[in-house]
Amino acid sequence: MEHALAIKDLKFSYGSNKILNIPDFQMSRGENVFLFGSSGSGKSTLLELIAGILKTQSGELNVLGEKLHEKNAVQLDHFRAQNVGYIFQSFNLIPYLSVIENIKLPLMFLKHVDTAQTEKLLNHLVDSLELKKYIHRRVTDLSVGQQQRVAVARALLKRPKLILADEPTSALDYNHREKFLQLLFQVCEEIETSVLFVSHDRTIEKLFHRSVGLDSINTIQHTPEVIL
Amino acid sequence: MSWIHLAWKSLKNRKLATILTIFAMMLSLVLLMSVERIRRAAEAGFTQSVSGVDLIVGARSGSLQIVLYTIFNLGQATNNVSIESYNEIKSRPDVEWTIPYSLGDGHKGFRVIATNSDFFKYYQFRSKERITFQAGGPWNGMFDVVLGADVAERLGYQMGSEIVVSHGSTTGQGIQEHDDKKFRVAGILKATGTQLDRALYISLEGMEAIHLDWQTGSAPTPDKQLSINQITAEMVQPKNITSFFLRTKNRIQTLKLQRDINEFRSEPLLAVIPGVVLSELWQSLSTVEKVLKAISFLVMVVGLMSMLIALMTSLNERRREMAILRVLGASLKHIVGLIVLETFVLASVAIFAASLIKLTLEWMLGPWLQVKYGLYLQQPSFSIVEVSYILLMLVLALLMSLIPALGAMKSALKDGLSVRT
Ligand SMILES: Nc1ncnc2c1ncn2[C@@H]1O[C@H](COP(=O)(O)OP(=O)(O)OP(=O)(O)O)[C@@H](O)[C@H]1O
Numbered sequence A: 001m002e003h004a005l006a007i008k009d010l011k012f013s014y015g016s017n018k019i020l021n022i023p024d025f026q027m028s029r030g031e032n033v034f035l036f037g038s039s040g041s042g043k044s045t046l047l048e049l050i051a052g053i054l055k056t057q058s059g060e061l062n063v064l065g066e067k068l069h070e071k072n073a074v075q076l077d078h079f080r081a082q083n084v085g086y087i088f089q090s091f092n093l094i095p096y097l098s099v100i101e102n103i104k105l106p107l108m109f110l111k112h113v114d115t116a117q118t119e120k121l122l123n124h125l126v127d128s129l130e131l132k133k134y135i136h137r138r139v140t141d142l143s144v145g146q147q148q149r150v151a152v153a154r155a156l157l158k159r160p161k162l163i164l165a166d167e168p169t170s171a172l173d174y175n176h177r178e179k180f181l182q183l184l185f186q187v188c189e190e191i192e193t194s195v196l197f198v199s200h201d202r203t204i205e206k207l208f209h210r211s212v213g214l215d216s217i218n219t220i221q222h223t224p225e226v227i228l
Numbered sequence B: 001m002s003w004i005h006l007a008w009k010s011l012k013n014r015k016l017a018t019i020l021t022i023f024a025m026m027l028s029l030v031l032l033m034s035v036e037r038i039r040r041a042a043e044a045g046f047t048q049s050v051s052g053v054d055l056i057v058g059a060r061s062g063s064l065q066i067v068l069y070t071i072f073n074l075g076q077a078t079n080n081v082s083i084e085s086y087n088e089i090k091s092r093p094d095v096e097w098t099i100p101y102s103l104g105d106g107h108k109g110f111r112v113i114a115t116n117s118d119f120f121k122y123y124q125f126r127s128k129e130r131i132t133f134q135a136g137g138p139w140n141g142m143f144d145v146v147l148g149a150d151v152a153e154r155l156g157y158q159m160g161s162e163i164v165v166s167h168g169s170t171t172g173q174g175i176q177e178h179d180d181k182k183f184r185v186a187g188i189l190k191a192t193g194t195q196l197d198r199a200l201y202i203s204l205e206g207m208e209a210i211h212l213d214w215q216t217g218s219a220p221t222p223d224k225q226l227s228i229n230q231i232t233a234e235m236v237q238p239k240n241i242t243s244f245f246l247r248t249k250n251r252i253q254t255l256k257l258q259r260d261i262n263e264f265r266s267e268p269l270l271a272v273i274p275g276v277v278l279s280e281l282w283q284s285l286s287t288v289e290k291v292l293k294a295i296s297f298l299v300m301v302v303g304l305m306s307m308l309i310a311l312m313t314s315l316n317e318r319r320r321e322m323a324i325l326r327v328l329g330a331s332l333k334h335i336v337g338l339i340v341l342e343t344f345v346l347a348s349v350a351i352f353a354a355s356l357i358k359l360t361l362e363w364m365l366g367p368w369l370q371v372k373y374g375l376y377l378q379q380p381s382f383s384i385v386e387v388s389y390i391l392l393m394l395v396l397a398l399l400m401s402l403i404p405a406l407g408a409m410k411s412a413l414k415d416g417l418s419v420r421t
């Protein structure tokens, strides 16, 4: 079976600041992986590479069977629009658009949209993420948890095969975190989407199929930052 | 949702900055277009005081001088044109019509023009508009006078009012009056917005009649005064005129005719093509116009600058927004395009509003400008100049928006997805 993600000798640095050197890492399709690492260890950088926001510098990066290391910027943008759903830690939504407008925003970047199918999925997502009541609200009126669920709905509406989540639960309390993840996994399973979830908070790792430390796959080690 | 929808919502989200920017842009356009419209009206009123005339002929002097004293009542003729020369030129086969002017007298600051009925028949101004009466009609008798609209209004004359012509003064109060031979108002012209409104019109015979008993430029002593009933038609045949307008049968003949007149044997004459002289004159008077235009352009620059500032200051707070769009699949081109599109929406709204305000202002102030300043706002409301101002504004705005647009692109590239503020 094809991998959702396959990394070989991937290296990345910001200027002379070496961040990543990952000799080998894979993720199967449908797998939910928890990737943890301390602050500044390069988790977000890795996600940006997988999303095609950052260009690879050396090595191979295969995502959903596509060789991102061979693509140019335009192809990467197109790939991302088509295949990757992304959820940020916070501020996922455009404040001047309503909930429904935010959810439908990714459709703007798709070449072909099956309107009937999309409408069906939209209703389903809104239902299962318990957003029905809010769809015409201003997003700024929603609680953080509600906003994050809107972000999930938006990330999933184009049926991506991979969801990248950059600490989307860190602003939620433990109970809500668990509830949120259960909802996320449930809808992802339905549309056969893999999830790569990064966080430095390991309290939720048991909910995933697999938990990986970035330090264990990345040969560049960071001295943990001293927080003053 | 479409891009334009997104741009619109984003602008609406920054309501105050958007409204101020649109206001500044709109104001500059309204100013620019109004100055242009008024300039056009002034120029038209000036250069179109007479139309359909191919030549103005007077005694030899400067060509500007002839135009100034014939059309604008500025300065005086140094010499007259004899009636024989006039008749000779008038009867040439290539001449369609002529209008003789005999000048020199005035009435309370307005000049008195002696002419014949061809004036009412042929005189045209602006784009081939003819003289029309608001009351009465051309003269019947020798001592009938027709008033320009301004004269009637300012001096409060009506049909039948009696008027005394002053001798030798066309600008101020006369010293010597032709008070023994009064004129009666037989007609009042409709306002034209040109010099026509500021004159009184009598017949050449009337002009001749009031000067019959005058010797060497001074009033006759009472014993030598001729009474009106002593005057015969024979006596009032004009002997001189000051200048005349001429229309050729065929425009091609104008230059030849001009040459012939300039080489006229029996007396030194000068024929000038009025359009050429008038537009030369306008050029030299148009400094004011240039200053106004420069100010308007500066206002436009200010309008565009305020747009630039508004866009630039919004960029930082919109970095998050750009990261969201990026992660959804927006390319850097999309980011640039969005900012340029927003500018397009801003400029379009400003242009639309400015056009609306301009039309409203013209509709409201048009009649007032006409009455008060004799400025006729002529069609079209949007000339090629106004349209090019609009396009210039649009193009400059779009070009300038590239600065924030490229800035947004740069920071989007640098930020990636994590906006650290
Ligand atoms: N655009 C950038 N330019 C230069 N250096 C950067 C940039 N983005 C991140 N870095 C640096 O790269 C390192 C990794 O950053 P990254 O954001 O990937 O860490 P992270 O693991 O996501 O941390 P956190 O848990 O705090 O989010 C950090 O030392 C950071 O300072």
Ligand SMILES: [Mg+2]
Binding pocket: A043, A044, A045, A166, B418
């Ligand atoms: Mg991070």
